[in-house]
Amino acid sequence: MSTSLEMKKIQKWYGALHVVRDFDLYVKPGEFLTFLGPSGSGKTTALKMIAGFESPSGGDMLLGSRSIVDVPPYERGIGMVFQNYALFPHMTVAENVAFPLTVRKIGRAETEEKVLRALQLVKMTEYRDRYPNQLSGGQQQRIALARAVVFNPSILLMDEPLGALDRNLREHMKIEIMRIQDELNMTVVFVTHDQDEALTMSDRVAVINEGRLIQVADSRSLYYSPQDRFVASFVGESNLLPCRVDRIENGAGKVTIGAATSGVARLSGQLGGEAGWLFVRPEHVDIGPLGVIPNTENVLNGVVKDALFLGEMTRYAVRCDDETITVKQQNRGQAQLAGGTPVTVSWDAANCIVLN
Ligand SMILES: Nc1ncnc2c1ncn2[C@@H]1O[C@H](COP(=O)(O)OP(=O)(O)OP(=O)(O)O)[C@@H](O)[C@H]1O
Numbered sequence: 001m002s003t004s005l006e007m008k009k010i011q012k013w014y015g016a017l018h019v020v021r022d023f024d025l026y027v028k029p030g031e032f033l034t035f036l037g038p039s040g041s042g043k044t045t046a047l048k049m050i051a052g053f054e055s056p057s058g059g060d061m062l063l064g065s066r067s068i069v070d071v072p073p074y075e076r077g078i079g080m081v082f083q084n085y086a087l088f089p090h091m092t093v094a095e096n097v098a099f100p101l102t103v104r105k106i107g108r109a110e111t112e113e114k115v116l117r118a119l120q121l122v123k124m125t126e127y128r129d130r131y132p133n134q135l136s137g138g139q140q141q142r143i144a145l146a147r148a149v150v151f152n153p154s155i156l157l158m159d160e161p162l163g164a165l166d167r168n169l170r171e172h173m174k175i176e177i178m179r180i181q182d183e184l185n186m187t188v189v190f191v192t193h194d195q196d197e198a199l200t201m202s203d204r205v206a207v208i209n210e211g212r213l214i215q216v217a218d219s220r221s222l223y224y225s226p227q228d229r230f231v232a233s234f235v236g237e238s239n240l241l242p243c244r245v246d247r248i249e250n251g252a253g254k255v256t257i258g259a260a261t262s263g264v265a266r267l268s269g270q271l272g273g274e275a276g277w278l279f280v281r282p283e284h285v286d287i288g289p290l291g292v293i294p295n296t297e298n299v300l301n302g303v304v305k306d307a308l309f310l311g312e313m314t315r316y317a318v319r320c321d322d323e324t325i326t327v328k329q330q331n332r333g334q335a336q337l338a339g340g341t342p343v344t345v346s347w348d349a350a351n352c353i354v355l356n
């Protein structure tokens with residue numbers, strides 16, 4: 001059974017260091033929410049407070065309708081998987097998975113049944129009598145996952161559970177975790193600094209920087225409508241061009257980009273002053289020989305500085321006045337534009353935003 005989690009103005013101070021600031025967040029029952037942020041931004045600290053290993057310096061936290069700030073960790077009914085979370089080396093796989101049930105004094109028959117079901121869930125039944133040092137890293141992590149869900153936790157917390165795995169295994173485990181979450185309909189709070197992981201796995205992503213929740217949104221909104229420069233540059237690749245908003249018409253801004261090229265852009269909600277940053281994704285920029293212009297707005301002339309053939313696409317760096325614009329173009333048999341070629345780049349107003 002899944003539960004909601006609510007954080008209300010949660011704070012954490014370590015001495016003079018304000019590590020988690022004003023976390024206000026509601027995680028719906030059955031939702032997969034990811035904390036995404038750079039190293040040291042406060043992700044693990046936030047997770048530890050949910051688990052009860054650290055107590056907040058301020059604020060309140062609710063599981064369902066119950067405040068948990070004064071509830072000890074083992075009574076919160078939360079499952080956890082950590083990066084390199086070691087299994088007990090002297091216990092077999094089955095004993096490891098049974099551990100949370102043993103602690104809860106569950107009877108033998110029920111324990112056996114639940115352990116079997118958890119091992120089936122992670123497809124590890126045939127390994128039940130092995131010891132952790134006889135398993136690969138990925139297999140150990142699956143056992144850690146089975147151990148975290150064996151007692152039907154109300155919510156599952158995972159702190160970079162895939163960090164230690166190689167790329168292929170990580171891809172595989174991503175899908176496994178999503179399948180298991182779906183099967184158990186569990187509320188999950190997942191931590192990563194890997195944007196691909198966050199974008200593919202989550203219902204919503206909470207972007208954290210320097211202890212603050214910057215933006216909480218689904219993957220598409222985060223990618224296409226970042227709230228500020230930090231989110232724009234941390235999630236995916238982007239062009240951020242200094243610009244000036246000259247006037248606003250029908251909610252769109254008439255902007256000047258660089259040396260007096262005019263364009264039109266969506267404005268982010270918080271735009272205050274005149275100067276801002278025009279944000280556009282490299283795959284939204286069209287490129288062609290000088291004067292060949294697919295869009296009527298946001299048109300810049302420049303010269304190809306670099307052309308990098310990447311198979312499915314070509315990535316161009318185009319020098320326009322003082323700015324270098326990155327362009328990603330799908331390869332569909334067209335000729336590649338060589339370095340030094342004079343080009344025109346342009347993009348649609350719907351695909352760019354002015355951020356302050
Ligand atoms: N017990 C502690 N005492 C003092 N400072 C701490 C303690 N734990 C964490 N910090 C500090 O709090 C900040 C946030 O740490 P945290 O571990 O939450 O970051 P993180 O986002 O999980 O980073 P990473 O991606 O590297 O795991 C860091 O500046 C860290 O040095």
Ligand SMILES: [Mg+2]
Nearest residue numbers: 043044045159
């Ligand atoms: Mg961490």
